[in-house]
Amino acid sequence: MHAVAIVAAAGSGSRLGADLPKALVPLAGRPLVAWAVEGLLAGGVAEVLVTVPQDQRAAFAAVLPPEVRLVGGGVTRTASVRAGLAALPADADADVVLVHDAARPLTPPDVVARVLAALAGGAAAVVPVLPVVDTTVLVDDAGRVADAPPRERLRRVQTPQGFDRSVLADAYAALAEDAEFTDDAAVVRAAGVPVATVAGDERAAKITVAHDLAVAEGQVAR
Ligand SMILES: Nc1ccn([C@@H]2O[C@H](COP(=O)(O)OP(=O)(O)OP(=O)(O)O)[C@@H](O)[C@H]2O)c(=O)n1
Ligand SMILES: C[C@](O)(CO)[C@H](O)COP(=O)(O)O
Secondary structure: OOEEEEEEOOOOOOOOOOOOOHHHOEEOOEEHHHHHHHHHHHOOOOEEEEEEOHHHHHHHHOOOOOOOEEEEOOOOHHHHHHHHHHOOOOOOOOOEEEEEEOOOOOOOHHHHHHHHHHHHOOOOEEEEEEEOOOOOOEEOOOOOEEEOOOHHHOEEEOOOEEEEHHHHHHHHHOOOOOOOOOOHHHHHHHOOOOOEEEEOOHHHOOOOOHHHHHHHHHHHHO
16 A cells, blocks of 8 residues: 555634744744654655645745645645645555645654554545544524534544545545535545544644644643
């Protein structure tokens, strides 16, 4: 099995509110994207491609190993992953593709290895998940609680998400040009592909707001 990873790193990080793209924001002195790439390689990925803001290639090249390919991203995460997939050479060795967020810099290599093992075991699509520990409700348009789904079957979905390469490519090819999904598992599910799960890890938490970055700094310092 030859695994290539696409790291979605073309977002601005508006909710974090830093003065540079979120993937370049330092965590213990190193940009988030550098942490994310390192974790993928340590977990068994052979090649990494990073989707970056169109005008930031030089800044990303300066902080990543030279063998990491950079591709201009799109206006949504879905468009960025689509651009990354399109940039994979058709004859490349890769038979599986992992899609990861630069915003999950401290994802342990063990999570990457679990995703790869599930693919090697025959899964066409696999996501790392964690249980939901809070009571979780659906609200109506007025913000009133409308329903409380049983949390035993709810999961929080992380990245990297892993796919048979042709399954992911075909699912993206079937999407409308402006389609937007919150993750890649939703893209393949829209094409009717079942998605398996493996255990995620709290350390793979996504950095979205300033508090998340502070938590990650504490994690690295421990
Ligand atoms: N057009 C986009 C938007 C997001 N991403 C990437 O998708 C991942 C998850 O997105 P999120 O954490 O929401 O990042 P941002 O879109 O940058 O954050 P915000 O919504 O706060 O602006 C991030 O690594 C981000 O760089 C991307 O590659 N291209
Ligand atoms: C892909 C993801 O990280 C899985 O949890 C998440 O859906 C990204 O969401 P965002 O709104 O782009 O932060």
